Amino acid sequence: MPYGHEMRGQRGYSIITDPSAKKLTTEEDTYTCGHCGKVVWVQPLKGPLGGRCTCCDHLICLACVGKGCRPLQKQLELMERRRQYVEVLDRPLSE
Amino acid sequence: MARYHFDNRFAGSQQPMSSAYKTACAVWSSTATQARRGRCVGITVGADGAPNATDCQIIWQVQRQTADGTSTAATPNPIVPADTASLQVAHVNYTAEGTYTLPVWGRPLNQRASMQWMAPDLDAAILWPATNLAGLAFMALSPTYTGNFLIVVEYEDL
Numbered sequence: 001m002p003y004g005h006e007m008r009g010q011r012g013y014s015i016i017t018d019p020s021a022k023k024l025t026t027e028e029d030t031y032t033c034g035h036c037g038k039v040v041w042v043q044p045l046k047g048p049l050g051g052r053c054t055c056c057d058h059l060i061c062l063a064c065v066g067k068g069c070r071p072l073q074k075q076l077e078l079m080e081r082r083r084q085y086v087e088v089l090d091r092p093l094s095e
Numbered sequence: 096m097a098r099y100h101f102d103n104r105f106a107g108s109q110q111p112m113s114s115a116y117k118t119a120c121a122v123w124s125s126t127a128t129q130a131r132r133g134r135c136v137g138i139t140v141g142a143d144g145a146p147n148a149t150d151c152q153i154i155w156q157v158q159r160q161t162a163d164g165t166s167t168a169a170t171p172n173p174i175v176p177a178d179t180a181s182l183q184v185a186h187v188n189y190t191a192e193g194t195y196t197l198p199v200w201g202r203p204l205n206q207r208a209s210m211q212w213m214a215p216d217l218d219a220a221i222l223w224p225a226t227n228l229a230g231l232a233f234m235a236l237s238p239t240y241t242g243n244f245l246i247v248v249e250y251e252d253l
Contacts, residue, residue: 009216018208020150030212032219039157039200039212039221058218072222076132079224 010059012039034058037072097178098136099171099185102247107167107188109143109243112153116234118189119246121160122171123230124223125184133183134220135231137249138200141209144242150206151239155246157200157221160232164193174249182252183230195232206240213249220251 012030029042033050040050040061050061055069064070103109103119110117124130140155166186173181199221204210214220223230233246 010218011216012212012214012219014202014210014212016204016208016210018205020205020207030219032214032221034218036197037199037221038197039219041202076222076224079226079229080130083224083226083229 010034014041031059033061033064034072035060035064035067035070035075038063096251096253097181098174098249098251099181099183100174100247100249101169101171101185101187102139102245103169103187104143104245105169105187107169109245110188110190111241112235112237112244113241114236114238116156116192116236118164118166118192118232118234119244120169120185120187120248121163121166121189121193121230121232122183122185122248122250123160123163123228124225125182126227128182128184130225130227131182132222132225132253133230133250134222134253135214135248135250136220137211137213137247138233139209139211139245139247140204140233140235141245142206142240142242143245146206147240147242149239151237152203153206153235153237153240153244154203155201155210155235156198156233158195158232158234159197159199159223160193160195160228160230162194162228164189165191171250183250185248193232199231206237222253
């Protein structure tokens with residue numbers, strides 16, 4: 001059962017404390033790319049951030065824009081299957 | 096999912112920062128315990144020593160790991176004491192770097208600054224696969240600051 005604070009979304013949050021800056025504490029939002037898993041800082045009015053994949057409906061980073069839909073979960077499955085395949089090939093023939 | 100916490104003060108000797116990336120913490124899946132996916136839900140970073148007389152920046156970064164380097168094993172603490180030990184492997188204070196591929200989190204900060212990042216949403220966490228030695232490495236570099244640094248990691252077993 002999902003908990004109230006565990007909303008399915010891609011939003012992260014950061015707090016920067018910098019005594020050398022004009023503002024002691026800066027709060028910034030982030031989101032995690034739905035394709036490569038990279039964390040993107042949302043800084044308003046500072047150029048393009050990325051996009052939204054119309055296939056899987058996830059926010060994606062700028063590097064993933066225009067590269068087709070490759071959801072992170074699918075990539076993780078492929079990494080795991082690739083490793084399992086290599087382990088099967090490494091087994092002795094007598095097994 | 097159980098949540099765990101560890102940092103590079105848990106074990107070994109803190110390695111001073113240099114102008115090349117130094118890994119302070121790493122966590123990964125291991126077939127020695129049971130390969131499970133994990134996700135990082137919180138990172139706290141900051142210098143752990145007196146600032147350099149010359150003002151400078153520290154670049155903090157998290158990269159995907161595919162092979163381990165030379166380090167000290169650490170035992171992550173479960174946030175809820177009743178939870179069992181983590182199935183992930185955590186190491187700290189690397190003296191020789193592992194093999195890393197894709198940077199997934201990075202931020203430059205002033206040497207006097209510290210930062211806390213958290214992922215309250217499920218899909219905001221940084222995932223790694225259930226593949227032996229695959230995980231995340233947390234590192235930093237600075238062209239000028241040469242003291243110790245602290246990286247705190249919170250993650251969940253999936």
